[in-house]
Amino acid sequence: MRDTLITWDRFLFEQVAARHWPGGDRVLPRLSRSADHGLLWCAVAGGAALAGGPGVRRAAVRGLASLAVASATVNTLGKRAVRRGRPILDAVPVIRRLARQPVTTSFPSGHSASAAAFAAGVALEEPALGLALAPLALSVCFSRVYTGVHYPGDVLAGAALGAGAALLVRGLAPAPGRHAPPARPRVDAPALPDGRGLVVVVSATSGRRTAAREDPGAEVRAELPLAEIVPCAAGDSLPDALEKAARRAAGLGGALGVFGGDGTANAAAGVASRHRLPLAVLPGGTYNHFAHDLGIATVADAARAVRAGHAVTVDLGRFGDGGLFVNTFSIGSYPELVRVRERWAPRVGAFPAGVAAAVHVLRTAEPVRLRVDGRRRRVWTLFVGNCSYRGLGPAPVGRHGLADDLLDVRMVLSGRLARTRLLAAALTGVLKHSPVLRSSRVHRLRVDGVLPGTHLAFDGEIAPAPPSLTLTKERQALVVYRPR
Numbered sequence: 001m002r003d004t005l006i007t008w009d010r011f012l013f014e015q016v017a018a019r020h021w022p023g024g025d026r027v028l029p030r031l032s033r034s035a036d037h038g039l040l041w042c043a044v045a046g047g048a049a050l051a052g053g054p055g056v057r058r059a060a061v062r063g064l065a066s067l068a069v070a071s072a073t074v075n076t077l078g079k080r081a082v083r084r085g086r087p088i089l090d091a092v093p094v095i096r097r098l099a100r101q102p103v104t105t106s107f108p109s110g111h112s113a114s115a116a117a118f119a120a121g122v123a124l125e126e127p128a129l130g131l132a133l134a135p136l137a138l139s140v141c142f143s144r145v146y147t148g149v150h151y152p153g154d155v156l157a158g159a160a161l162g163a164g165a166a167l168l169v170r171g172l173a174p175a176p177g178r179h180a181p182p183a184r185p186r187v188d189a190p191a192l193p194d195g196r197g198l199v200v201v202v203s204a205t206s207g208r209r210t211a212a213r214e215d216p217g218a219e220v221r222a223e224l225p226l227a228e229i230v231p232c233a234a235g236d237s238l239p240d241a242l243e244k245a246a247r248r249a250a251g252l253g254g255a256l257g258v259f260g261g262d263g264t265a266n267a268a269a270g271v272a273s274r275h276r277l278p279l280a281v282l283p284g285g286t287y288n289h290f291a292h293d294l295g296i297a298t299v300a301d302a303a304r305a306v307r308a309g310h311a312v313t314v315d316l317g318r319f320g321d322g323g324l325f326v327n328t329f330s331i332g333s334y335p336e337l338v339r340v341r342e343r344w345a346p347r348v349g350a351f352p353a354g355v356a357a358a359v360h361v362l363r364t365a366e367p368v369r370l371r372v373d374g375r376r377r378r379v380w381t382l383f384v385g386n387c388s389y390r391g392l393g394p395a396p397v398g399r400h401g402l403a404d405d406l407l408d409v410r411m412v413l414s415g416r417l418a419r420t421r422l423l424a425a426a427l428t429g430v431l432k433h434s435p436v437l438r439s440s441r442v443h444r445l446r447v448d449g450v451l452p453g454t455h456l457a458f459d460g461e462i463a464p465a466p467p468s469l470t471l472t473k474e475r476q477a478l479v480v481y482r483p484r
Helices: 002-020 024-034 036-051 054-081 109-123 128-145 152-173 218-223 239-250 262-274 291-292 299-307 333-348 352-363 418-428
Strands: 186-188 198-203 228-232 255-260 279-283 310-319 323-325 328-332 369-370 375-386 405-413 436-444 445-448 455-458 461-464 469-481
Touching: 002 128, 002 152, 024 128, 036 054, 036 109, 036 333, 054 128, 054 152, 109 128, 109 152, 186 198, 186 255, 198 218, 198 239, 198 262, 198 279, 198 299, 218 228, 218 299, 228 239, 239 255, 239 262, 255 262, 255 299, 262 279, 262 291, 262 310, 262 469, 279 291, 279 299, 279 436, 291 469, 299 310, 299 445, 299 469, 310 375, 328 333, 328 369, 333 375, 333 455, 405 445, 405 469
Parallel strands: 198 228, 198 255, 255 279, 279 469
Antiparallel strands: 186 310, 310 323, 310 469, 328 375, 328 455, 369 375, 369 445, 375 405, 405 436, 445 469, 455 461
């Protein structure tokens, strides 16, 4: 079988070399050179960022992040795993050949991986723009065969790897959902016209502060002018601020609000649940996964629900001695990713730091040993989601709903070439059946035998992991405002 594939690969290469392609001799070699080191895609991203709106800029960043992951994977895994020689150029006309021939191995094609990763990454954020870039990406891929530096099989493998990298980046930093999950179960909550009776704690340390956001409370006041704003500056105690705000909201017969990211929403959820108060989540962080899964993309979305009294009940995940998570819990490589991302984010920004941290962890992470429900495991990562997540991989994208009484458990097991096998399964569409991925949905999970020095992550926060802990669900424990 392998010999047959190699024979066909060489045959197709020779067919391309033997044919004359009108205009190809002038255009394709130049196009191929322009894509060296990703320069073509950096130029496209820069132009899109300057000419487009926020959505286009996000798409450009996502495309570059996907390209970075694809390039790192090709250079660290692909080129070293399969040391295939470059094609012999005898059949390729001299006018097509590149002036500077590549010196690395042939499989897979790094240019094709970068082209596919950038176009797919853009498409996952802005489908129309990604579709417009597809012909350019395909032309770059074809140019690698046309100029004689790759076999067609190298190009196909590189393009598949690039698409997989874009999906990986989407898993690490999901785009806001275009369609929120169904609003179930609905519940009555106080309607607070213009925010009267709402006490909002504003975290000054959440998200990316810019000149336009020196006073983050202004965004809340613009939508809910009668809400009481409680600023929580760096160095202030967020739990204390939330407790005081909750007591004030209870006295008013209103609701607790919070402006911040997932970590801030996590802290507010525990306080609101304990005081039996509805919670208004106003997105002000970097990622805002909990708000997005509620169908809240902006402060205006949350304000609309607060004014109308539209709300739902949601589950809370519990772990250990009082720990809580509204999104995810994990042990293994993800906590290390969070630690590296937080260290680099002040210098390069949150999103680039997240991508760079993912590449770093992919190269350096080590598996952890623990027992899961009494069974010894050696895992790269143990992921537990609060409610069922979409997607089959170890980095799911978003939730179907927020009140299903289930924990979504995913484990990436250690073993020979585990990460490579997992990526191959994702690219071939058989991820669900990969031998290195285990998934289940349960009501309760016991984890013990955790070694000292191991860390856990919950809703983007990290902490030392105890030797043993139990994860459970608290069904419909929290009322949250949500637009209909």
